Amino acid sequence: MAEGSTILETPFEFDTDAALEHLRSVDKPLGKLIDRVGPFKMELKRTPSTFGALAEAIVYQQLTGKAAATIFGRVCALFPASPDGPTPALVVGATDAQLRGAGLSQSKLASMRDLATRTLAGEIPPLEELRGMDDDAIVERLTRVRGIGRWTVEMLLMFRLGRPDVWPVDDYGIKKGFAFTFKKAELPTRDDLHRRGARWKPFRSVASWYLWRAAELAPASK
Incomplete structure (x- = not known):
């Protein structure tokens, strides 16, 4: 199946109940957070292609969700004949003026073009290939x-x-949620997160989702 025609609708390939049981058993404070937040409700986002997911991610960098959604919508509107949004070939064929006019910064324009060029050159794996690769690869x-x-x-x-x-130790929300959950006065270091997170393997994505919820529960910084 062609890269541009694949829609990702993959359910979790792991037992979420087993993940919660494991996290509760290895970390009591995290277990208390899980009980406070409630069921695991992380949702997977559909995407037509690896290119589509990364193109959207580029647009969303360092912007609020609303502003990014507006700009990405304008980028998609440049290509009305493409129901799944921009494709590598369409981005390569678009002018700088068109893409900048949709709201892309010069830096994001350069990133989008690099992504498109690499995808057309076969350097960016399609979704089917990504599914067979390990995280580090x-x-x-x-x-x-x-x-x-x-x-x-x-x-x-x-x-x-x-x-x-997945354990995104550089994410601010993770750090804030960790400090709240484990009653730390300061945000944790990367080493702190790696040490504590080691006990949560192989379900650190689930722990991350709960720590993001903890960040929402934490009082605002003064």
Whole structure:
């Protein structure tokens, strides 16, 4: 099946009940958080292609959700004949003026073009291939694209591919939720997160989702 015609609707490939049981058994404070928040309700996001997921991620970087959605909608509107949004060939064929006019910054325009060029060159694995790769291999391959860092790929692993053991230690929400859950006066270091997170394997994605909920429960910083 062609890259542009694949829709990701993959359910979680792990037992979420078993994940919650494991997390409760290995970490009492985390178990209390799970009980407070309630059922695991993380949802996977549909995407037509690896390119589509990363193109959207580029647009959303460093913007509020509403502003990013508006700009991404304008980018998609440039290509009304493409129901799944921009494709690599369409982006390569578009002018800088068109893409900048839709709201892309110069930096994001350069990232989008690099992504499109690499996809057309066969450097970006299609979804079917990604599903057969391990997490580290996906991170290594996709972070070659200009403007795509580890965090962006980690979000793809979690929310597009449904991987169970992603641990985004550089995410501010994770740090804030961790400090709240474990009653820390300061935000944790990466080493703190790696040490505590080791006991949560192989379900650190589930723990991450609950820590994001903890960040929402935490009082605002003064």
